Amino acid sequence: MAELVVNGLTRSFGDVRAVDGIDFTVADGEFLTLLGPSGCGKSTTLAAVAGLDKPDGGRITLGSDVFFDAADGTFVPSERREIGLVFQSYALWPHLTVRQNLEFPLKLRNIKRKDRAQRIEEALGLVEMTAYADRYPHALSGGQQQRVALARTLVYRPGLLLLDEPLSNLDAKLRERARTWLRHLQSHVRVTTVYVTHDQAEALALSDRIAVMNGGKIAQLADPHTIYDRPADAFIADFIGSSNFLCGTVTEADHGTVKVDLDGAAALIAPSARPLTAGTRVRVSVRPEQIEIVEPGTAGPNVFPVTIEERTFLGAYNTLEVKAGENAFRVECRRVPDTDMIHVHIPETAGIVFPETASR
């Protein structure tokens, strides 16, 4: 039905290039997440797609409709784009009841009273808020307001759904439930969706694809598994999950694998997609949950001794701050070892090697 295409979008505020020439396409019915740290330009991108802010350059189209084209000066104002935007603040109109909030967009479209009632019923049913139709927004909890805000955008069946950190005002538990529920709803309605968040767990759980943004640019655009398992650069590896970075120098490079001499410690074998030459300084990213603690005396590649510096109990598991030579990193385990000296094993397929000059 409608595919969103964003080409070369740029937006500057004074000297700040908030959005710096980004391209992406969201297929019909797809769920794309813009993920990135605070200030990376997510909201600015979303505002440009919504028509709330006029970008400096680029082109935005939805299906056959051109929303914005810097080349010929086209700019369709927000109210004529037929899109839905859920605000982080929900922005429910406090002087209208839930029903009236939903009715307003329908009235604007001159929909007959009877059809209006039916559509409101439908939309409220979808978000399971039928019982609250006659309440005012201030008498709703955060989670309920968030659902009403969503219903208010779905009720007029927009061609594109935009969500700007819609779950960030909910507490951790509710956020998790809302996440599942939102994903379910989106696959049911099958509306093309762009979702903005800085919460990586949310992005991984919800999205068909994720665009990781950094400094106004898209650093990587891929499905959640690829983003998690094969981050394109050290920034993404660090931002998604909490990676350890082990520094060292490449000693041997074969096609597909490299051998790295970790600073002041043992050698490490890791896969590498990049062609690297011996002598290159690298950082190897390894996620804490991938590191295994092994019995002392276990032999083999990628096994080396470490000293425990700090132990933290986190309920389901413990984290250990360990040190091997110059490198300090984190290891997760169920049971805390009682000695300070242990041996760890990093699977040969686990590490991701980034040249030290890579972005960061």
Place this chain on the structure above:
Amino acid sequence: MAIDALSAPSRVRARRFDRNTAIQILVALTTLALVVFPIVPVLYQAVLDRPLYDANASLSLGNFVRLLDTPRMGEVLQNTAYFAVLTTVIAQVIGVVTAILVGRTDIPGRAFFGEMLLWPLFLSHLVIAFGWFTMYGPSGYVTMFVRGIIGVEPWNLYTVTGMGIAAGIAQAPLAYLYCIVATRNADPNLEDAARTVGASPFRILTRITLPLMRPAIIFGVIMNFVIAIEMLSIPLVFGGPLQIELFTTYLYHEVFGQTTPDYGLVAAASLVLLLLVVGLMVLQGRLMRNNQRFVTVGGKASRPRRFTLGRWRWVAFGVLLAYVVLAVIVILGGLILRSFTVFLSPLMPLWEVLTFDNYQMLLSYPVYMRSIWNTIAIATVGAAIGTVLIALVAIVANRSEFRWRRQLEYVAILPRAIPGFIAGIGIFYAMSLFPPLGWLRNTIWLLMIAYIMRYLPTGYGAVSPALAQLGADLDRSARTVGADWWRTSRSIVLPLLTPALFSCYALLFIHFLKEYVTAVFLFAPGSEVIGTTMLQFWTNGDNGPVSALASVQILITVVFVTAARKILGVKIYG
């Protein structure tokens, strides 16, 4: 994909006529016309050698030369400067002291004092001046009473000093208002911090509390100075008998004292006054900007602690009570009492002079009744029109993509720098400059237009902060669901702004009720207002009906303020 894109139906909604820009332009032009309308003729007339309706008039600077050559000009300027400084000092000292006492100490009766100290703000200077005249004038009740005891004339109100004291006390409520707001917003942590390092309460007061009130004090000083310079009532009432001239009374007499007023001279003098006031306003803006560092952050949740006065508590109470009685209650009470007597004097027993004649007179003379009805009509209708315009200006300036929205805001707050007196003269000139507007002459519509222009900044100041408090997402979300700017304004922004609009209406109503300076040049038989009639009849010595008229104005104000607060829950002055 290309084929797919072509076959997909367009979902973009068709563009209707762009009413948004049309409305925005209309609002901006109306505001511009309203503000420019009185200024341009003054500027123009100031550099013309003949009245501006005279076809043979040509450009010249002669008016300014003649202004400098005016025989008593030096004396007039000296009087004005002395009067303005004295008024400001007295108003500020009383305002700051009373604000600290009521806002920051444990003095008894704070709620009562808080009300009494603010009340004079609701009344016209003219009413207050008559009150002073009735009680403390040369033949005033209190003056005669004191003379009866000590045998000599205790004071003389008919001097520049006397005027300054009366005007200072009349303006003290304004200084009080700014300072009391500042005391409420002070961050208690700052004082607590001083307390923990061992500072005595007095040191905290002088080293922490007062400096933190500095922005409010500076703001008040300039406001009061400007008001003193443009004040007409008190100088006219007290200076008239002995022909003490201030700048405003000089202008007033230039216009009304001559059979053919010297228009050029008046315009030149107005221009000088206008420039002075604009200069002061710019200075105020500068000073306030540098005062950002005094703005305390956060700390709104807890009110600052009150200083304990200890055994001085009742002494302070006594002093403040005496002040309120002498400066507010005696004056207003005396004025009302005067309206029910033939003659008010301590030498005659009250019951012998009681009468309803003054009110009878109001009822029987059409001009009195007309003034009352005109005043009520202007206040009721004018405030409504003004509120609508101000609401529109506020949403265009703050909540639209209008190209000139910043400039619109500047234009809307510009009248703050135009003294009412000059607005009146300007519109008076404009009438002769633009003949098509002739039908407005002698109607209350002309007064309404003048008043709305004059109080545009006042109303804007009540609405625009409320608008700033309203989250921008509320209108942005309306836009995304498909409402254009005007629909969003009507259905979302304005309804949410209702409380502020009520306050704006109440504020305009009160100001329109008490305004007279602007009307002095514009009223004609048929379009009199209470203020102009009071001034006219007081000059004739008809003190009885004038005090009855003043009492009626007080009554209308009391009824309106009480109703607005109690029934509509409107906030007037915080």
